[in-house]
Amino acid sequence: MTKLFEQQYRFINIMGPIAHLFNLLCSVEGLGSHNYLDNSLTAENDQPSRFPLLMPQVSPHTPELYLCTPVKVDYTTSYYIVGYEPNATMNTAHHMLVYGCGEPGSVKPVWNCGEMSQDYSADSASPCGGSNPFSELNFVLLSTRTIVYTRNMERGGRLVTTIGNDARVILQMPRGNLEAFSQHVLALEIMGELLDHLCYHEVFDMSAYKNYDYESRISKIYDVNITSKKETQLEEQKTYMAEQLKAQESRTSSQLSEQEARVSSKLETQDAKIAQFQPEVDDLKGRMEQLQLNRQAVLASNPKVKTPSFDGSVPFQVFKIQFEKTAAVNNWSAEDKVTAVFVALKGPEAEILQPIPEYERNSYEALIGALERQYGIEHRRQKPGHISRHCDLDPSGFNNMGDLNNKAGGDEQERILYAWARDAPKLKLPDGVGFKVGLDTPIKYIVLQVHYAHIDKFEDGSTDDSGVFIDYMTTSLNKLAGVLLLGTTGIIPPNSLEHMETACEISENKTIHPIAYRTHTHSLGKVVSGYRVRSDARGLHHWTLLGKRDPLTPQMFYPIENGDPIITGDFLAARCTMVSHRNRVTQIGATNEDEMCNFYLMYYVENDEPLNMKYCFSQGPPNYYWSKPDAGLNNIPNVEASTL
Structure with a gap:
């Protein structure tokens, strides 16, 4: 422990058996606030003891705030956590996580620990880590090889890629989750090139989508006032068009006079010819009436070309082209096309329509969008700020996106021990199963993270002690618990149904026994499902449901x-x-306006150590789907995975 740490903080020793487990990290000034220490239970006859891991009466000051607080484990003894009882409600805490750490992310008793939160700054730190949790992410102007902007990023994070023409940067955090953020310095570079091409409309759209103060930022760099320049350009265009219109009116008037004279002459000639042939016309009309033809009328609704079918044996794009051509020849309405899609799908391919909500089944665009996502066609992402074709820029300077495999791995110094949200009740592990901490483990600290989405109830100065009561034992257990987190990054297009999917192989020579699962999204989630996938001798995948829930x-x-x-x-x-x-487009992020896609799997190993792999993350849509060839999956339960 550093001298600085020793000067600022000291450990409070808890009397009784709990003294062997935890020492609360606490500032000298905050000693009197921890009156809950007297409520600790003691272990008798191998019964679990209880420790309160609670926020020390904090008062969140900004919405969407993530706060962490640590306790130190006595690393000279082994302890086994066998249960958790939450001390929180969803009216106060959006969600909570309990981490096992080699060391806390900060030496403070409470710190801002939301890596994706808008309030993340140089005073912030990750839940686990060291005294210097940051590294620098530098943005370099290639023409001069100079650093034009520097941003802090969590230590151990990696730069994955940037997205061309979109100013987004994708990072992989130490726990494996991929996070995307829009960087102003890249956006200004893109908008500058758009201004050079006089693409003002695209600049305005991009500014609105990214929520940039475009006038002040761009004017500083390009010394222009966009609004003034656009108004001047419009006035010049109006003047030019007025002159052109006046000249065109003069030419048109002259041409009309000439054409009127020619038409009058032709009409007189036609009238003479009609009078000449009128007797013959009257004679033919009489004969037709006498024939009384009764041929069967051809119904306009009968198709001239048969509807193509789709059973997955041909590429979907080929079927789509055939279908659109058939619809045009048969003069189908939008309603006719919806009916024809349902008729065209054969066999298992028809099942893809079942997860589509009832109110979207009458939309041809929604049906085609669902099919394109399922069969690997990268669907069009309609979002504000999309650069139109005539103003496309060369993305080579911004885009190095390649095919990335799913990220699976973990940090031995950090493990998820528990997660809670939406008024979930207490959790008791099966008999004989526990999370081992302390001696002979990398876990020397336990860190509580609480996400405060709203702060209305704290505006009057109220404080909060949300957290969990941890039940633990000192009796040795041979079934050690672990948690594996599966999740994605990616985007959800506006007004759409989207599947966010991930999959990873178990490569370690261990057998794990699943015992529980937990799902987590924000407001757009409808179903979250998890599977074990096993291949038979023929290479056919068999999907075993682990858990599925709203x-x-x-x-x-x-x-x-x-x-x-x-x-x-x-x-x-x-x-x-x-x-x-x-x-609008919804991205993966920390706030309620963003989304998350998480499936937690709790498991145990017998007479072995838990998996080194702690997470399994994919890029998510539109870059990763189970159905894409590079995912290597087959026999996918499309309907089952999306319905309850």
């Missing part, structure tokens, strides 16, 4: 659907079915 119900750990062991070579897969009625 993520807007209490987000507790629920008993596993199938407790069969998971072995080396098996895949773990998860899907979040999202439905958006927003008129």
Whole structure:
């Protein structure tokens, strides 16, 4: 421990058996606030003891704030956590996580620890880490090789890529989750090139979408006032068009006079010819009436070309072209096209329509969008700020996106021990199962993270002690628990149904026994499902359901659907079915305006150590789907995975 740490903080020793487990990290000034220490239980006859891991009466000052507080584990003894009882409500805490850490992310008793939160700054730190949790992310102007902007990023994070023409940067955090953010310095570079091309409309759209103060930022760099320049350009165009219109009126008047004279002459000639042939016309009309033809009328509704069918044997794009051509020849309305799509799908391919909400089944665009997502066609992402074709820029300077495999791995110094949201009840692990901390483990600290989405109830100065009561034992257990987090990054297009999917292979030579699962999304989640995927001798994948739930119900750990062991070579897969009625793109992020897609799997190993792999994250839509060839999955339960 550093001298600085020793000067600022000291440990409070808790008397009784709890003294062997935890020492609360606490500032000298805050000693009197921890009156809950007297409520600690003691262990008798191998019964669990209890420790209150609670926020020390904090008062959140900004919305969407993440706060962390640590306790130190006595690392000379082994302890086994066997249960958690939450001390929180969803009216106060959006969600809570409990981490096992090698060391806390800060030496402070409470710190801002939301890596994706808008309030993340140089005074922030991750839940786990060291005294210097940051590294620098530098943005370099290639023409001069000079650093034009520097941003702090969590230590251990990696730069994955940037997105061309979109100013987004994608980072991989130490726990494996991929995070995207829009960087102003890149946006200004893109908007500057758009200004050079006189693409003012695209600059305004991009500014509105990214919520940039475009006038002040761009004017400083390009020494122009966009509004003034656009108005001047419009006035010049109006003057030019007025002159052109006046000249055109003069030419048109002259041409009309000439054409009128010619038409009058032709009409006189035609009238003479009609009078000449009128007797013959009258004679033919009489004969037709006498024939009384009764041929069967051809109904306009009968198709001239048969509707093509789709059973997955041909590329979907080929079917789509055939279908559009057929619709044009048959003069189908939008309603006719919807009916024809339902008729065209054959066999298992028809099942993809079942997860589509009833109110979207009458939309041809919604049906085609669902099919394109399923069969690997990168659907069009309609979002404000999309650069139109005539103003496209060369993206080579901004885009180095490649095909990225799913990220699976973990940090031995950080583990998720518990997660809570939406008034979930207490959790008790099965008999004989526990999370080992302390001696012979990398876990020397336990850190509580609480996400305060709203702060209305704290505006009057009220404080909060949300957290969990941890039940633990000192009796040795041979079934050690672990948690594996599956999740995605990606985007959800406006007014769409989207599948956010991930899958990773178990490559470690261990057998894990699943015991519980937990789902988590924000408001757009409808169904979250998790599977064990195992291949047979023929290479056919068999999907075994681990858990499936509406993520807007209490987000507790629920008993596993199938407790069969998971072995080396098996895949773990998860899907979040999202439905958006927003008129904007929704990205993965920390706030309620963003989304998350998480499936937690709690498991145990017998006479072994938990997996080194702590997470399994994919890029998510539109870059990753189970159905894409590079995912290597087959026999996908499309309907089952998205319906309850």
